[in-house]
Amino acid sequence: MEIIPNIHLITGPIVNCYLIVEPDGLTLIDTGIASYEKKILETIASLGRSIHDLKYILLTHSDADHVGSLAALKAASGAKVCTSAIEAEAIEAGFPSREPRFNAFGKFVARMMSGLFKFEPCKVDQILTPGMDLPILDRLWVVPSPGHTPGHISFYSAAAKTLFAGDSLRSSRDELVCSNGPVTWDEGEALASMRLQAGMRPRIVCVGHGKVVKNAVGKFPQ
């Protein structure tokens, strides 16, 4: 589904990915769980483009619901895989970059669902650092957003006034919610990241979980 010109939402039962479509190539932000690659390949084909047009795969963080299809998509496309140094180390090892702080019941549920959340390690080609920009949507800025995980990053296009927030934010009833709870590495850091993002006054916030939030100014938590 095209959210605004050139930015497509690819959604499934668990998580959202975003495809940026430009004449000189495609960029995927996060890859979904293992098996999402089929849906991503179908979306690319439906736009009349080839998987070989995929130039960049940008990753917000090393959780299996965001990097599950990474290895398959990199193998199919040869795209350049980019993320922060901390998340890259975890992605190359095939683990999340922090231990969730689950209670006994949470640990039980996580064990039951572990098959869903395993992922194949993948080599990262480029380390992204805060403040650098990529030649996507004019300039796509790398925004540090630690909190959900220690090396979490998000991406901001000033031209499209769009923030790709990964799991630093989620949405509920058209309001943004800061990452919190046992899967959050540090809630204080998450709040500080959210304030930085709110200060950019994005018009559109593309979250990992929940619906895309439009007219987002004023929908950040106070």
Ligand SMILES: [Zn+2]
């Ligand atoms: Zn996550």
